[in-house]
Amino acid sequence: xxxxxxxxxxxxxxxxxxxxxxxxxxxxxxxxxxxxxxxxxxxxxxxxxxxxxxxxxxxxxxxxxxxxxxxxxxxxxxxxxxxxxxxxxxxxxxxxxxxxxxxxxxxxxxxxxxxxxxxxxxxxxxxxxxxxxxxxxxxxxxxxxxxxxxxxxxxxxxxxxxxxxxxxxxxxxxxxxxxxxxxxxxxxxxxxxxxxxxxxxxxxxxxxxxxxxxxxxxxxxxxxxxxxxxxxxxxxxxxxxxxxxxxxxxxxxxxxxxxxxxxxxxxxxxxxxxxxxxxxxxxxxxxxxxxxxxxxxxxxxxxxxxxxxxxxxxxxxx
Amino acid sequence: xxxxxxxxxxxxxxxxxxxxxxxxxxxxxxxxxxxxxxxxxxxxxxxxxxxxxxxxxxxxxxxxxxxxxxxxxxxxxxxxxxxxxxxxxxxxxxxxxxxxxxxxxxxxxxxxxxxxxxxxxxxxxxxxxxxxxxxxxxxxxxxxxxxxxxxxxxxxxxxxxxxxxxxxxxxxxxxxxxxxxxxxxxxxxxxxxxxxxxxxxxxxxxxxxxxxxxxxxxxxxxxxxxxxxxxxxxxxxxxxxxxxxxxxxxxxxxxxxxxxxxxxxxxxxxxxxxxxxxxxxxxxxxxxxxxxxxxxxxxxxxxxxxxxxxxxxxxxxx
Numbered sequence: 001x002x003x004x005x006x007x008x009x010x011x012x013x014x015x016x017x018x019x020x021x022x023x024x025x026x027x028x029x030x031x032x033x034x035x036x037x038x039x040x041x042x043x044x045x046x047x048x049x050x051x052x053x054x055x056x057x058x059x060x061x062x063x064x065x066x067x068x069x070x071x072x073x074x075x076x077x078x079x080x081x082x083x084x085x086x087x088x089x090x091x092x093x094x095x096x097x098x099x100x101x102x103x104x105x106x107x108x109x110x111x112x113x114x115x116x117x118x119x120x121x122x123x124x125x126x127x128x129x130x131x132x133x134x135x136x137x138x139x140x141x142x143x144x145x146x147x148x149x150x151x152x153x154x155x156x157x158x159x160x161x162x163x164x165x166x167x168x169x170x171x172x173x174x175x176x177x178x179x180x181x182x183x184x185x186x187x188x189x190x191x192x193x194x195x196x197x198x199x200x201x202x203x204x205x206x207x208x209x210x211x212x213x214x215x216x217x218x219x220x221x222x223x224x225x226x227x228x229x230x231x232x233x234x235x236x237x238x239x240x241x242x243x244x245x246x247x248x249x250x251x252x253x254x255x256x257x258x259x260x261x262x263x264x265x266x267x268x269x270x271x272x273x274x275x276x277x278x279x280x281x282x283x284x285x286x287x288x289x290x291x292x293x294x295x296x297x298x299x300x301x302x303x304x305x306x307x308x309x310x311x312x313x314x315x316x317x318x
Numbered sequence: 319x320x321x322x323x324x325x326x327x328x329x330x331x332x333x334x335x336x337x338x339x340x341x342x343x344x345x346x347x348x349x350x351x352x353x354x355x356x357x358x359x360x361x362x363x364x365x366x367x368x369x370x371x372x373x374x375x376x377x378x379x380x381x382x383x384x385x386x387x388x389x390x391x392x393x394x395x396x397x398x399x400x401x402x403x404x405x406x407x408x409x410x411x412x413x414x415x416x417x418x419x420x421x422x423x424x425x426x427x428x429x430x431x432x433x434x435x436x437x438x439x440x441x442x443x444x445x446x447x448x449x450x451x452x453x454x455x456x457x458x459x460x461x462x463x464x465x466x467x468x469x470x471x472x473x474x475x476x477x478x479x480x481x482x483x484x485x486x487x488x489x490x491x492x493x494x495x496x497x498x499x500x501x502x503x504x505x506x507x508x509x510x511x512x513x514x515x516x517x518x519x520x521x522x523x524x525x526x527x528x529x530x531x532x533x534x535x536x537x538x539x540x541x542x543x544x545x546x547x548x549x550x551x552x553x554x555x556x557x558x559x560x561x562x563x564x565x566x567x568x569x570x571x572x573x574x575x576x577x578x579x580x581x582x583x584x585x586x587x588x589x590x591x592x593x594x595x596x597x598x599x600x601x602x603x604x605x606x607x608x609x610x611x612x613x614x615x616x617x618x619x620x621x622x623x624x625x626x627x628x629x630x631x632x633x634x635x636x
Contacts, residue, residue: 001499066468103489169535179565180498181319182531208523208595212530215498230597242597243525243624247497259626267623277526277595279548279560279580286564305585307560308577 002213002249005223007042009200010241013064014045014090015226015233019273022047022062028265030078032229037081038257043111043224045088046072050095072108083252086110086137093123104135111137112162113170118148119287121183125163132165139200139224141170145186146177146288155195168224168251169197173213176206176236176285180216187220200224203239205231206285208277208295210239215247229258230266235291236281279307289312319534320567323541327518331382332363332408333544333551337591340365341382346583347382348396350547355399356558356575357563361429363406364390366392390426392573396536401570404428404455411441422630429455436466439474441489443481450483457518459488463504464495475511475595477513486542487515491531494524494554494603498534505538518542521557523549524612526595530558533565547576549586553609554599592616597625605632 012032013024029046036044047064050056063071064298067089076087088111101107112131118125121142128138143154160169174283178186183201186189188258190199201217203210203226214225241263245255284294293314298304330350331342334623347364354362365382368374374383381389382615394405405519406429419425430449434442439460446456453532458478463471479486489504496504508517519535521528521544532543545559563573565571611632 001497099428179319180530180537205526207525207564208529208558209525211496219498240526240600243604246525246600256626256629259597259601260627263624263626267625279577282558282561282564283577286561305580307585308574308581311574311577 001171001218001247002312003218003223004250006218006248006250007224008241008244008253009043009045009088009142009224009226009250010036010041010085011045011088011202011226011238012228012232012241014047015228015238016275017047017062017064018234019232019275020062021060022064024064026074027271031261033075033263034079034081035229035257035261036085037079037083039241039254040083041085041241041253043088044085044089045091046075046111049089049091049100049112051097051100066116068106069102076108086115090115091131093120094114094128096127097132098127098164098293099198101131101134101136111139113139113141115141115143118145118153118156121159125159125166128163129165133140137167138165139168139170140166140199141172141200141202143172144174145172146175146182152278153307154193157190161194161196166197168200169194169271169287170200170202170224171217171315172202175288175290176210176215178203178280179207179209180213183216184220187217187222198223202224202226204233205238205277205284206281206284206291211243211247212239213245230262230276231264235295236277236285237265237275258301274315279305280310283307283311283314284302289314319536319565321536321549322543322568324536324566324568325542326559326562326566326571327406327542327544328354328359328403328546329363329520329544329556330546330550333382333502333556334593335365335382336552337550337593340382340595342382344392346587347395349579349583352397353547353579354403355397356399357572359403359560360569361406361557362403362433363408364393364620365407367409367427367430367593369415369418370390385396387420387425388419392424397508401614406431408433409449410434411438411445414445414611414633416445416448416452419452419454427454427571429457430456431459433459436463436471436474439477439479443477443484443514446481447483449572455485456483457486457488458484459490459518459520461490462492462501462608463490464493468625472507472511475508477510479514485517486518486564487512488518488542489535489540490521491522493608494522494528494599495606496521496528496531501531501534502538505540516541518544520544522551522603523556524599524609525552525593526600528555529561529565529595531628532557532562538576548580550584550593551619553593553613554595555593565631597623598628601625601629601632607632621633
């Protein structure tokens with residue numbers, strides 16, 4: 001697939017950090033950034049930009065939950081590149097302080113992505129406006145639309161359409177519940193109610209469909225695609241960046257640096273933390289459920305592979 | 319997805335046996351058969367029906383490479399079921415003896431699937447005819463069409479069209495190289511040159527696309543679908559039967575027995591043998607290569623996760 005407009009956003013550190021409370025060592029973050037540079041991906045999301053507090057301290061929740069300017073600079077300055085990706089951070093509605101951001105022209109950050117649920121779209125758009133006012137590229141990522149009441153979702157989409165500050169509107173398969181037909185359905189819905197917006201897509205791999213659903217989004221005209229090195233991410237993880245780059249034919253992309261950082265950093269990391277498809281996440285995705293129950297099951301050594309028990313429990317509370 | 323015509327073929331033992339030379343214990347084969355009965359899948363392929371010889375002895379290559387009538391009977395008689403699947407075995411061109419088969423009406427076997435490469439379609443069709451003459455349902459499975467010269471493949475498809483004895487023509491993604499667009503392309507090609515034939519589809523999971531490509535085949539009208547318990551199969555394995563049954567809405571199917579046999583038999587088996595997606599198979603699939611190099615790499619403890627090295631080696635011989 002070659003389409004010049006397609007842009008790839010590497011959210012390895014941001015989504016991967018959900019597994020380990022953003023306790024990545026500096027050398028891994030720098031190596032991942034270097035790989036993103038050399039692979040010529042378009043955006044690199046280095047973490048969340050949340051507020052530190054007594055209840056939410058940095059030593060427990062990790063540097064990349066806060067993305068202080070100095071931390072970012074340490075990474076960005078570690079590698080010179082002519083194909084440096086634009087730098088992104090994520091905002092969560094209710095947990096951020098816009099006043100901590102300087103204007104975009106004096107920051108290493110290029111894009112702020114705001115994540116919210118369908119019922120919080122107006123709060124999200126408020127953040128989008130304030131970040132756009134500072135000069136940043138913006139996205140609004142509506143989480144878990146598969147569990148939103150459709151009238152509320154549609155109302156949110158219409159609000160996004162009326163927000164000139166939103167550069168990209170993201171379709172997010174938070175629970176890894178979509179088949180390709182749902183990807184198509186939601187893209188049609190988003191297009192219908194927010195026709196002027198460029199769309200992005202963020203998949204989860206609960207049913208081994210993150211990569212194929214990303215392809216479906218491409219086929220349906222979506223031009224901003226999230227992926228992570230080795231598919232790292234909460235639960236079953238995300239669309240594998242290396243598989244996506246193999247698929248995209250644009251010669252500007254280079255997959256070799258991704259395989260290099262996998263071999264050198266992510267293969268060892270797999271000994272420490274778990275991500276990727278398994279039976280438990282497959283059930284969670286098929287039943288369109290939040291991954292928290294699946295993650296709890298995986299964390300219990302005695303039950304982690306008891307897929308029949310998990311299937312029955314999930315059906316009971318269905 | 320509900321379409322009454324869709325039939326599911328469980329090839330767990332036949333494709334899984336390629337990993338361990340068909341050294342499955344009887345209790346696993348019986349439990350898998352029982353699960354297939356209770357899940358109400360339509361066909362159960364219990365192995366290959368090859369010729370035993372001094373070079374190809376049963377103790378080394380396993381009972382389910384030969385599928386003697388007595389071995390089959392032992393499994394079939396182990397469980398009574400009103401939803402017993404039809405029983406299938408596989409023929410490989412050049413390694414079988416049709417005279418070892420009795421007529422279908424006196425056999426536990428219902429279907430014989432003949433596998434061949436594009437250049438051997440005529441040999442394959444000869445076996446198809448002879449098995450049809452004995453009263454069996456028949457399929458012709460053309461392996462590795464992604465590496466066939468298209469003129470030769472088309473000639474083979476036309477020969478299949480002219481073969482009234484062939485009940486199903488299979489599209490097989492032997493190398494796990496297809497994206498959905500290739501699934502669509504080949505289905506169109508198969509339909510163009512063998513328009514009267516009902517199609518089947520057999521996927522491999524090298525790029526995490528076995529399940530999604532099977533969905534694409536469904537969307538394109540294919541009605542006979544291969545899948546295996548837990549995705550077991552050579553290399554990256556196959557389409558996961560449990561994911562497929564979650565997707566199919568026909569109420570005759572029941573996924574619980576599949577999760578039960580996974581929990582009781584296939585979780586322990588995963589400690590002994592490996593199958594499923596990993597970086598090495600991902601590269602092999604993306605580059606449309608036979609999995610033997612990837613399997614050799616995975617068998618080498620010191621190099622099994624060296625995806626950069628493998629990528630470079632594959633590109634060199636590309």
